[in-house]
């Protein structure tokens with residue numbers, strides 16, 4: 644049971660124009676595709692794969708959120724608190740969902756992959772674009788070079 648139609652392909656419409664963030668988003672989407680790749684429908688195989696990768700994936704997600712939150716703090720983004728809450732809620736949801744899969748409540752790896760994919764793409768499109776636009780606008784409005792940090 645391969646789910647080729649579920650694969651997500653990177654598109655420039657996802658680009659924040661901030662290299663480190665774009666690279667991390669690409670990494671997250673690669674992980675989602677890797678999950679779909681291992682969605683064989685064979686429960687034993689899926690569980691073995693999941694066990695191998697989940698801790699590292701959660702760690703990767705946390706590092707990504709920290710990167711964004713540091714950027715928001717450094718630039719005094721007004722939506723920081725709300726954005727940080729969304730990150731925290733998602734981190735909990737991933738851990739919950741991972742636990743459900745591990746404990747057998749969720750039997751299909753593709754479902755977990757779809758959950759991650761939907762959240763990541765929606766979050767990029769709705770929330771990440773907001774701080775990216777804000778950072779670009781303040782970088783453009785300041786002439787001193789300090790304002791251009793991390794923005795390319």
Ligand SMILES: [Fe+2]
Nearest residue numbers: 711766770771
């Ligand atoms: Fe974010």
Ligand SMILES: [Fe+2]
Nearest residue numbers: 668711767771
């Ligand atoms: Fe993000």
